[in-house]
Amino acid sequence: MQISDSTSKGKKKQHVNICIPKEVVAEILQRVPGQDLLETLKKVCMQWCSIIYSGRFAYSHIERGILKSSFSQLEAVIISMTDDRSSFIVSALEWHSFPTRELGEHERYWKAKYIYMVNNVFLHRISYMMRVNSVYGFVCFWSDDACLHVCNPITKEYLTTPPYSYTNTYMAPVHHQLVAVGFGFCHLSYEYKLVVLHEDAVEYGETKPFVLTCRAGCLWRSLKAIPDTKFISRGQTGAHVKGVLYWYLESCTPKDWPQTIKRLVCFDLTTEEFDMIMVPAEIDGGVQGLQYVYVAAHSAAADLSSINSWKKEFTVTVPNMAYNININHLFVLVVTDDMLVIQLSDGKTFGFINVATGMLLTGLRLNLSTIVIPYVPSLVSFAHIPPLLGANLV
Amino acid sequence: MVKLKSNDDKEFEVEEAAVIQSEMIKNMIEDGCATSVIPLPNIDSKTLIKVIEYLNKHINMGKAAETGEEDDLKEFDEQFVNMGWEELFDVIMAANYLNIHELMELCCQSAADRLKNKSVRAVREMLKITNDLTEEEEQEIINDAPWAFEGPEIDDTVN
Numbered sequence: 001m002q003i004s005d006s007t008s009k010g011k012k013k014q015h016v017n018i019c020i021p022k023e024v025v026a027e028i029l030q031r032v033p034g035q036d037l038l039e040t041l042k043k044v045c046m047q048w049c050s051i052i053y054s055g056r057f058a059y060s061h062i063e064r065g066i067l068k069s070s071f072s073q074l075e076a077v078i079i080s081m082t083d084d085r086s087s088f089i090v091s092a093l094e095w096h097s098f099p100t101r102e103l104g105e106h107e108r109y110w111k112a113k114y115i116y117m118v119n120n121v122f123l124h125r126i127s128y129m130m131r132v133n134s135v136y137g138f139v140c141f142w143s144d145d146a147c148l149h150v151c152n153p154i155t156k157e158y159l160t161t162p163p164y165s166y167t168n169t170y171m172a173p174v175h176h177q178l179v180a181v182g183f184g185f186c187h188l189s190y191e192y193k194l195v196v197l198h199e200d201a202v203e204y205g206e207t208k209p210f211v212l213t214c215r216a217g218c219l220w221r222s223l224k225a226i227p228d229t230k231f232i233s234r235g236q237t238g239a240h241v242k243g244v245l246y247w248y249l250e251s252c253t254p255k256d257w258p259q260t261i262k263r264l265v266c267f268d269l270t271t272e273e274f275d276m277i278m279v280p281a282e283i284d285g286g287v288q289g290l291q292y293v294y295v296a297a298h299s300a301a302a303d304l305s306s307i308n309s310w311k312k313e314f315t316v317t318v319p320n321m322a323y324n325i326n327i328n329h330l331f332v333l334v335v336t337d338d339m340l341v342i343q344l345s346d347g348k349t350f351g352f353i354n355v356a357t358g359m360l361l362t363g364l365r366l367n368l369s370t371i372v373i374p375y376v377p378s379l380v381s382f383a384h385i386p387p388l389l390g391a392n393l394v
Numbered sequence: 395m396v397k398l399k400s401n402d403d404k405e406f407e408v409e410e411a412a413v414i415q416s417e418m419i420k421n422m423i424e425d426g427c428a429t430s431v432i433p434l435p436n437i438d439s440k441t442l443i444k445v446i447e448y449l450n451k452h453i454n455m456g457k458a459a460e461t462g463e464e465d466d467l468k469e470f471d472e473q474f475v476n477m478g479w480e481e482l483f484d485v486i487m488a489a490n491y492l493n494i495h496e497l498m499e500l501c502c503q504s505a506a507d508r509l510k511n512k513s514v515r516a517v518r519e520m521l522k523i524t525n526d527l528t529e530e531e532e533q534e535i536i537n538d539a540p541w542a543f544e545g546p547e548i549d550d551t552v553n
Contacts, residue, residue, distance in 0.1 A: 028502045031507075043527070044521075045526050
């Protein structure tokens, strides 16, 4: 390596004389946590700055995080509304791998770090927020002014959509009309999209899908309604797998009447079309639907209506759970190689479970003005394009 | 035995089992191009000695796990990366050139760890990087010039 020995202060914009190829610098920077990159290392020199801001780098940085899949790579954000219910605060819930010596006091290893506040974003004083999901480092949540919010806690980029519905009255509060909501990435047009299934209280019985492309100034577009189907489920969040959103929804068609049946509803973000799949009876584990979706992701393009394309990854047993809970009312939020995040049906208690040992690592109880969304930190912005489409990215 | 020659014309003999950890040399051997001496014009003897030391220690990685020598290897790795920045970069460059995956991983991780929680100034001084940003540019980056450098423009034709 050659080193420039010119130290004259007046001369800026001179050539950096270190002969390290750009790929090697990128290899090193890829192993540095996102916060360091964005807070300090981007300011070091032009070359580093351009590496850190490039889309290829941002995506491979997440890819590395997912491959490593350790606790320190997966984080969670806490979104909390302010007391006046017009703004929200984003903070990071960080947990660090356990030092082997002191186990026991779980809370010790948690840190909630204030990141930023978004002012006066809600249309009216909201009373309810809901987690949607996270994709490539963006986290998405819903608020009961019928708007969706997407933010990246690392880059501090955020986007708030216009409302998809204005029929929010005491008789028909908007969260009673929300069937399902999802956030995903379309690999063909390189766009992030939001999807809402909304059962309009005015035209009772008809569920309208809306989609919005995450870009400044974008409006909701209405899609063709799913024919002859009445959805019973409410407020469901989906799983995003390779450009397709999946929800496990209870619905009723004229054929089913008077029974209701749970089906896997798929939405292809490229074609913007819905599809319904009957899940094999053997694996109808009720609320564990999301968990199975994750499992089936490994066999992409498989026929999900056949039992053979499903694999039972593991059964959730919670031996060390301190709470007296009914296991049937769990929502599985995230499964990684070593961690499972669950939410209890009361909506405010979260458990983080080690997959290998089945041990509860920590429980977290939050009030209703707060939501937790697990995510992998990333430098990706809305304008970035992944280098290799869908390669190893969950 | 395989003979390697550094750019200052020194020759080193290395066991084949060790040297095939380098994808590049492995390919050369498989293609039958490694009959005599392999010249390595990008690597000086000082760096090559370091690399060979690593390769010899990491022979039969699989066996180490069985015989419980894992801790020993870990300790060796920790000691191995305990070197100055210039030396570390030389080894990274050599590992990159020879395509030795494990060594690349080890050294890059060590470099990355050294960059954590450092100030901009400290990083520049450590790596002797000249600041090539003007004050205005620096201010712009601090104000989060939104993804100005390689962010591809998404046109409106899709949708």
